[in-house]
Amino acid sequence: MSSDHEKLINHLRAFRKPANLTQQQLSEQVEVSRKSINAIENGVYVPSTVLALKIARALNCKVEDLFQLP
């Protein structure tokens, strides 16, 4: 099963792993639950703009690097 949402392709896991961050650590940095990070990575949930920006800042990259339209 694809980990992408039907409306959004995400590369979150690909950026998080090299940054040596667990889902828990990333979730603490952006102040959401670990379940939210898990849901985004698995394509279950499309994050809000604010959350996408927070994640991009935590991973030191651009939002466009993390998320793309299909």
Added chain:
Amino acid sequence: MFIRNTLLVLCGAINVFFGIQLITNWHLIDGIEQYMWVPGTVTLIGAGVLSLMYHIMSRKQARVLYDELVVQRLYKLGAYGYGITGIGVFVLFSLQDWENWSFQAANMLLLNLSGVMFLTFGLLLLGFLVSDMEQSDVE
């Protein structure tokens, strides 16, 4: 988290229990009509405790526990609740024998309406917890 889940399970299970008994007339408790205050009271107390905890806990913890994913899921549950209850009310009203309407029939209708609402609320609450656990999968 543990307290929240325990309260939700308790509220959900009690509502489902009462809902099934009222709809199916399968009475495990004699004179269940006398205990109709239980589901509403448990739900109100549960909601009160959760609201109080939300305001007492640190802001960071509150933001994590009720983040945008949880809020979106709660909105969806509310929408499902309105939809299912609306269909239930429509079906119950359609099944009534309006030609031979009586106080007994009215009482029965009220009990069935309560049953539909208890059951819907309880099942949605338990469904929320089940999907909560599913999303807890370790990465």
